[in-house]
Amino acid sequence: MPDQFIIELQAVNKWFGAFQALRNIDLKVARGEKIVVCGPSGSGKSTMIRVINRLEAHQSGRVLVDGTELTGDLRAIETIRSEVGMVFQQFNLFPHLTALENLTLAPIWVRRMPRREAEALALQLLERVRIPEQAHKYPAQLSGGQQQRVAIARALAMRPKIMLFDEPTSALDPEMIKEVLDVMVELAREGMTMVVVTHEMGFARTVADRVCFMDAGEIVETAPPAQFFGAPRTGRAKLFLSQILGH
Amino acid sequence: MSWLRANLFSSWPNAIVTLLALWLLWRVLPPFVDWAFLDAIWSAPDSKACRAAKGEGACWAFIAEKHRFILFGTYPYEEHWRPALCILVMLALYAVSALRRFWRPRLVLFWLAGLAAVGVLMWGGVFGLGYVENERWGGLMLTLLLATFGIAFAFPLAIPLALGRRSQLPVVRGFCVGYIELIRGVPLISLLFMASVMLPLFLPAGVTIDKLLRAQIAMILFAAAYLAEVVRGGLQAIPHGQVEAADALGLSYWKKTALVVLPQALRIAIPPLVNTFIAFFKDTSLVLIIGLFDLLTSIKVSLQEPAWAGFGVEAYIFASLVYFVFCFTMSRYSQGLERDLSGQLRLGAKAGALRDA
Numbered sequence: 127m128p129d130q131f132i133i134e135l136q137a138v139n140k141w142f143g144a145f146q147a148l149r150n151i152d153l154k155v156a157r158g159e160k161i162v163v164c165g166p167s168g169s170g171k172s173t174m175i176r177v178i179n180r181l182e183a184h185q186s187g188r189v190l191v192d193g194t195e196l197t198g199d200l201r202a203i204e205t206i207r208s209e210v211g212m213v214f215q216q217f218n219l220f221p222h223l224t225a226l227e228n229l230t231l232a233p234i235w236v237r238r239m240p241r242r243e244a245e246a247l248a249l250q251l252l253e254r255v256r257i258p259e260q261a262h263k264y265p266a267q268l269s270g271g272q273q274q275r276v277a278i279a280r281a282l283a284m285r286p287k288i289m290l291f292d293e294p295t296s297a298l299d300p301e302m303i304k305e306v307l308d309v310m311v312e313l314a315r316e317g318m319t320m321v322v323v324t325h326e327m328g329f330a331r332t333v334a335d336r337v338c339f340m341d342a343g344e345i346v347e348t349a350p351p352a353q354f355f356g357a358p359r360t361g362r363a364k365l366f367l368s369q370i371l372g373h
Numbered sequence: 374m375s376w377l378r379a380n381l382f383s384s385w386p387n388a389i390v391t392l393l394a395l396w397l398l399w400r401v402l403p404p405f406v407d408w409a410f411l412d413a414i415w416s417a418p419d420s421k422a423c424r425a426a427k428g429e430g431a432c433w434a435f436i437a438e439k440h441r442f443i444l445f446g447t448y449p450y451e452e453h454w455r456p457a458l459c460i461l462v463m464l465a466l467y468a469v470s471a472l473r474r475f476w477r478p479r480l481v482l483f484w485l486a487g488l489a490a491v492g493v494l495m496w497g498g499v500f501g502l503g504y505v506e507n508e509r510w511g512g513l514m515l516t517l518l519l520a521t522f523g524i525a526f527a528f529p530l531a532i533p534l535a536l537g538r539r540s541q542l543p544v545v546r547g548f549c550v551g552y553i554e555l556i557r558g559v560p561l562i563s564l565l566f567m568a569s570v571m572l573p574l575f576l577p578a579g580v581t582i583d584k585l586l587r588a589q590i591a592m593i594l595f596a597a598a599y600l601a602e603v604v605r606g607g608l609q610a611i612p613h614g615q616v617e618a619a620d621a622l623g624l625s626y627w628k629k630t631a632l633v634v635l636p637q638a639l640r641i642a643i644p645p646l647v648n649t650f651i652a653f654f655k656d657t658s659l660v661l662i663i664g665l666f667d668l669l670t671s672i673k674v675s676l677q678e679p680a681w682a683g684f685g686v687e688a689y690i691f692a693s694l695v696y697f698v699f700c701f702t703m704s705r706y707s708q709g710l711e712r713d714l715s716g717q718l719r720l721g722a723k724a725g726a727l728r729d730a
Binding site: 179181204205206207208209210211212214216218219220221222231232235236280281284 | 612614615617618619620621622623624625628632633636637640
């Protein structure tokens with residue numbers, strides 16, 4: 127039943143020059159599943175999720191997203207990207223466009239959605255991330271938490287089948303983390319397939335179906351959160367957990 | 374008083390420099406004001422009055438006498454309304470382009486229409502307008518024409534050159550790098566010489582391109598290379614995250630470039646762009662060496678008339694003033710724009726820096 131898995135990584139390797147960023151990664155994500163990826167910095171977490179929408183190209187192994195294999199074929203890549211939403215650590219909103227225009231850009235130009243329809247959808251999404259009143263502001267006029275919520279809404283505006291989150295709360299002030307996590311929890315409840323790189327272990331406990339622990343470019347351990355936090359199997363995971371939960 | 378002390382007399386050396394500067398101004402300014410304004414001759418039927426006052430007062434009558442020639446060169450006298458209208462059309466193009474409200478794709482159409490109108494008015498031969506060969510175009514009109522058409526064509530050329538220089542396709546990148554470096558490595562004067570002297574040698578017999586067009590093409594090619602580097606500077610200032618965000622949404626290369634990268638890059642590049650425009654506007658005066666009649670040439674030629682020979686100071690002050698008005702306007706505009714736009718982009722950058730800290 128291959129169609130059950132919306133993302134499949136098979137023996138994926140990736141090098142940056144001499145440095146091996148990903149080693150034999152195997153990961154299958156089922157439709158509607160929520161995966162939290164954690165691990166020390168430089169362990170390849172970001173690289174792994176960036177391979178899923180080919181912001182990084184893998185050098186060996188296979189990557190299948192929604193039944194399409196990612197190769198050098200540009201068309202296929204653009205199609206996959208339009209169906210995989212991504213949220214970045216640094217938000218990466220377009221500073222020359224208002225919040226609303228950030229949301230309508232891709233639906234209008236990639237999906238060829240009529241402007242009016244795109245704007246209606248955008249307003250509805252801004253409502254959903256609880257900032258409809260900021261629609262006509264520029265990113266620079268918004269707080270970090272608001273910007274990140276606009277960024278989530280921007281990704282959702284393409285009606286993606288998968289959402290990738292690359293440390294979405296790491297660049298935020300502590301008091302803004304909750305408002306972003308709340309939106310993500312809600313999204314998870316609605317059944318979105320999510321792969322989230324984060325150190326927010328509370329989020330992992332409540333939302334994740336599986337936690338995927340990476341170190342030195344490998345997936346060291348994959349387990350349901352209760353098992354991963356309660357009784358990690360590997361020494362490396364134990365060490366990592368003691369470091370981030372220890373204080 | 375405290376301002377004086379703080380800014381002009383803050384220390385002994387400062388005080389001495391201030392006093393010295395004041396003394397120099399007192400020696401230079403009153404005589405200049407006398408010469409340029411109080412004792413100046415503003416109008417005169419011929420140059421006799423000016424000759425009598427030579428050395429005491431400026432002869433602005435010379436400018437008054439020759440202003441038609443300085444503005445329009447040897448364009449037929451009774452048709453002067455045509456180049457005059459062209460100047461207005463070009464000024465209107467500048468004014469509209471300066472307003473951010475009009476920064477829409479439609480601005481391109483507006484420019485095409487404006488440039489076409491200028492071409493029709495100057496050449497004539499249609500709509501009952503008499504044909505005027507471009508040998509007779511000249512003066513301020515020609516300077517504006519060279520600058521306007523130069524920038525209007527060089528700018529669209531510069532953008533693909535700048536993008537091409539960052540391309541991952543080796544052939545495209547090689548061509549763009551080669552072109553930009555080749556043109557930048559050669560002074561404009563030699564390009565103009567090549568265009569006016571060498572180009573005809575290479576063309577097959579019977580094919581001729583007229584002198585003005587050759588010079589204009591040389592200037593466009595020259596300006597495009599410089600503008601391309603300015604645009605590239607803007608492109609380099611765009612954080613990679615912007616490109617990734619556009620990629621992640623599934624935007625193709627061209628859509629990403631047109632909708633996300635260029636709008637930001639060009640805004641960042643506005644001050645150096647205007648700087649290049651200013652330099653280019655003044656560089657048009659180099660066409661003097663290949664015998665085209667721009668503002669500076671027409672002033673020089675005016676001085677060759679025996680009756681008015683010898684009033685070079687007035688003539689060149691006037692020329693400087695004209696260039697200054699245009700360049701200073703551009704400069705002020707760019708400063709104002711920079712302030713306005715800082716509300717969006719610069720603030721964004723600052724907020725980012727604060728977050729990262």
